[in-house]
Every structure is written in C-alpha cells, then in structure tokens.
Amino acid sequence: QVTLKESGPVLVKPTETLTLTCTVSGFSLSNVKMGVSWIRQPPGKALEWLAHIFANDGKSYNTSLKSRLTISKDTSKSQVVLTMTKMDPVDTATYYCARIKNYFDPSGYYYYFDYWGQGTLVTVSS
Amino acid sequence: DIQMTQSPSSLSASVGDRVTITCQASQGITNYLNWYQQKPGKAPKLLIYGASNLETGVPSRFSGSGSGTDFTFTISGLQPEDIATYYCQQYDNLPPTFGGGTKVEIK
Numbered sequence: 001q002v003t004l005k006e007s008g009p010v011l012v013k014p015t016e017t018l019t020l021t022c023t024v025s026g027f028s029l030s031n032v033k034m035g036v037s038w039i040r041q042p043p044g045k046a047l048e049w050l051a052h053i054f055a056n057d058g059k060s061y062n063t064s065l066k067s068r069l070t071i072s073k074d075t076s077k078s079q080v081v082l083t084m085t086k087m088d089p090v091d092t093a094t095y096y097c098a099r100i101k102n103y104f105d106p107s108g109y110y111y112y113f114d115y116w117g118q119g120t121l122v123t124v125s126s
Numbered sequence: 127d128i129q130m131t132q133s134p135s136s137l138s139a140s141v142g143d144r145v146t147i148t149c150q151a152s153q154g155i156t157n158y159l160n161w162y163q164q165k166p167g168k169a170p171k172l173l174i175y176g177a178s179n180l181e182t183g184v185p186s187r188f189s190g191s192g193s194g195t196d197f198t199f200t201i202s203g204l205q206p207e208d209i210a211t212y213y214c215q216q217y218d219n220l221p222p223t224f225g226g227g228t229k230v231e232i233k
Contacts, residue, residue, distance in 0.1 A: 046213065046224055046225070046226045047213055049224065108157065111217035112175040116169035116170060
C-alpha cells in the first residue's frame with residue numbers, strides 16, 4: 001500500500017525558511033521509475049508544481065521559484081525534504097507531495113502523479 | 127514554460143449529461159498530458175495519463191483524447207459523485223504545468 005505523508009510547520013513568519021518533509025511507504029525512493037514531487041495550492045486557486053527528485057538524485061525546480069527552493073531525499077529514511085526560503089504571505093497554500101511514475105514503454109513516454117499525500121496547509125503570517 | 131488553458135472555468139450540468147472540458151497547450155506537447163480530479167478538501171486523483179489512458183480503477187465514463195495542442199476530457203454520463211474540479215497537466219517540457227481547473231457542478 002503506497003502512502004505519502006507531509007509534515008512541517010502550519011505557521012511560518014514572513015522571511016523565514018519553510019522546511020517540509022514527505023515520508024513515503026509502499027515504494028522505494030531508489031526505484032528508477034519513480035520520483036517524488038512537491039505541488040502546492042493556494043486557497044481557492046489552481047495547482048502549482050514546485051519541484052521533483054528521482055532515484056538518481058536528478059532534480060528540477062519551478063522556474064520562477066528556483067532560487068528559493070531546495071529538494072533532497074534520504075532514501076534510508078524514505079523521506080523527501082523541500083525547503084523554501086524567504087517565505088511571504090503569498091506562499092500560503094496547501095503543500096502536497098506526490099509520487100511520480102516516470103517511464104517509457106512501447107506506447108510512449110509517461111510522467112504522472114499517481115499517489116498524493118493528504119496535504120498540509122502552511123500559513124505565512126506575522 | 128508551457129501554458130495550459132482550460133475551458134470552461136466552470137460548468138453546471140444535469141445528472142446523466144455528457145460533459146466536455148478542453149485543455150489547450152501554448153505549444154505542441156505530443157500526447158504528454160494527464161487529467162486529475164480534485165474534490166473539495168481532498169488531494170487530486172489521477173484519472174487519465176498519456177492523454178487517453180484510463181488509470182486503474184477509474185470508471186469508464188471518464189475519457190480523454192487529443193494530441194499536439196488541443197485536448198478533450200469527457201464524462202459520458204455525469205454522476206453526483208463527479209462534482210469536483212478537474213485539472214489537466216502537461217509533461218512534455220519541464221517544468222510540468224497545470225491548467226487553471228474546471229469546476230463541475232450539478233444543475
């Protein structure tokens with residue numbers, strides 16, 4: 001049974017650094033066909049992809065937030081960590097981690113988020 | 127970044143109606159497109175991957191089609207439990223990007 005669970009502070013102050021942890025079970029972070037992404041959703045707004053990391057430690061970041069984001073993983077602990085610096089009230093959102101399935105087969109190339117955590121609401125306020 | 131434009135942003139339909147949502151990419155993305163359903167207060171759920179492949183366990187009334195820049199998501203017979211917001215997401219280029227969402231309500 002695949003599960004992902006986000007943890008971290010519910011409230012951060014402006015200018016502070018946010019650290020979120022995604023703890024996964026039911027699959028290994030060393031599986032080359034899988035990765036983990038962070039995705040956020042401000043209240044009442046659309047989904048926004050933030051970053052991903054794969055078994056080979058390959059990483060990618062949201063273009064406009066790249067300078068503020070760092071993603072890392074600890075395979076032995078089954079954890080993926082996202083840090084976001086210089087938090088601002090506009091960063092108030094529900095933050096999700098999601099498993100990525102990423103593979104080629106004879107019918108094509110696939111990259112999709114097949115399992116999601118429940119999400120954690122982070123509020124940025126003084 | 128590739129921009130994904132969904133339309134309409136919201137719709138209201140009756141139970142049993144056929145519902146169609148479109149998603150347009152700002153450049154060609156082959157068939158590298160996924161669809162998700164998000165119910166209020168819940169995490170998104172994968173419905174369709176690779177533009178037209180139904181995820182395991184998803185009812186067959188959901189379907190997707192399209193390639194290049196224009197894609198369609200269809201519910202063939204709207205059910206009360208389909209009330210949700212639906213998102214498309216491209217993966218042709220990094221970063222992956224989502225559409226703005228389509229909120230589906232019952233008339």
